[in-house]
Amino acid sequence: MCSINDRSRDIGEYIPAPDDDMVICRCEEVTKGEIRRAVHAGLFTITEIRRYLRAGMGLCQGQTCARLVKGIVAAELGSVPAELEPASSRAPMRPIEMEVFGNERIG
């Protein structure tokens, strides 16, 4: 297992910061404090953060915040963003109405 995902590692206590109320994911209204607390609650990967907080799961699909969230999680883990596993990429790559998504023309 990659050491950054090692849950037995002590990353220290969550310390409140003055900018914890800052909104990071605008689509789902997730704050910096929520992301930081989630890391201390044991969510070390972007995929886990996305599932738990819905950061990056809204209308823009993380187009704006993905990089910011990665930076916050990495800082909390005492690492750099490049070390973190990126979130999965899957279709549809852009937000799309269910009506259209269901209207496939395969032939």
Added chain:
Amino acid sequence: MKRYDLIIVGAGPSGLSAAVEAAKRGMRVIVFDENDKPGGQLFKQIHKFFGSKEHRAKIRGFRIGEDLLKEAAEFGVKVVLNATVIGIYPQKEVTVRIEGVVEHYKGDAIIAASGASENMVTFDGWTLPGVIGAGAAQTMMNIHGVKPGRKILMLGSGNVGLVVSFQLMQCGCEVAALVDAAPRVGGYGVHAAKVARTGVPFYLSHTIVKAEGEDHVTGVTIAEVDDKFQFIPGTEKHFEVDTICLAVGLSPMSQLLKMAGCEMEDNPRRGGQVPVCDEKGRTSVAGIFAAGDVSGIEEASSAMIEGRIAGIAAAEYLGYMDSGESEQAIKEQEEALEGLRQGMFAPQNRGKHIETTDEGIQISESLLKKGYIGDDEIERYPGVRHTVGIHPVMECTQNIPCNPCQDACPKGCISIGQNITSLPIAVEGTECVGCGMCVASCSGQAIFLVDEQIEEGYASVTMPYEFLPLPETGTKGKGLGRDGSPVCDAEVIKVQTAKAFDQTHLLTIKVPEDMAMKARFFTF
């Protein structure tokens, strides 16, 4: 399912260039773009490009886009707009949203040229309306003809921040300040200088503390940062602005390639998550290629060459060219790319603090900290000379890959030589006729024609001018120094407009003799 030899995602500079090269070799090519206009970022680029003739230097970006589209049409490339590729599946099956339908296409090869998205930074108030990306500002101005705001603060001194600041002023906005947390200007000095001489103050080692306003931006506070990027208390400065532009870098939009199963890496030098590619743009999946910003953030000229290389590589992969032919064609493109990746701003020099030019001349510290060359520093560059009569003064002081000026002069007064990044030299023993071709050809607007004595006590300075309204002969105003502060009274004695100047007007002002080497802009 519709089949094509090659499916290209993105009709920007790299995608269209790839399409042209592949179609030229007889391939059936389709290009999808999610926007309603083709050309990607090229159509927002109203400034003249750098480089040499082969790189289409001194041509404005949007014209390069128009030519690319024409070329693609000639070779039978099909460009589908408002078409969003939403997935790449095994066996190179691609799903595309076109209007209300998701259509399936199959390509024997795929080139991802999906570009990049703008980065954001967070500060108190960053979600207020009025905080926008510099690219968004460019889209508003140059595509839709909408002024992004009245008074703007720009964060970011890379080429995007500098170029967009200039364009904001061209569209009639006021730029209150240009701010960057880095200690030195990140973009080309010539871009910084043309912004600084209009009077825009530069604040390096500063960043935004907070954006103010209830339901939209009404002001901004910046403060100085130390070498660990922490605010220094007591250094706050406040500006009343209605718009904050962020030019803080780009991230590759590479998710489609990840979905397609390409090996990826997070490479900060390339701007984030990128596919692992070889020099031909081949990813780890056979038949899938990447070109342009999606494989590493650079600029449009190199994206076009990368696109051409990927197009040729795809043609070779499907047997439309034999390997000997393609090697030769790729070699030519690689040489052109090599030409662009030279000098102090080359990818390998990113982040380095270079103190002297290749010629051994000290780089202006003032240029890097304040955006303009000091009056006491300018004389040390080889483009700055004094002779009797009219002569060019090249205020080009960094090694950048660009040489249109030496071709522009019909009299051979300007020389850059074989090495495209060398500083321009004022050639001894040549006679300037004052035609102004060099002034208009300089993409960095760094060439001036100076006559140090046109009459007793007076000199003339001819400068490039790309603002409206255009002053007329006889207009009286102020000459501004390189730092943008008024240095003297000045009168316009000539305004030249010519097709060969391509929308750059030449303004000649009469200034006191001692201002010949100081007055570099005109305001009225």
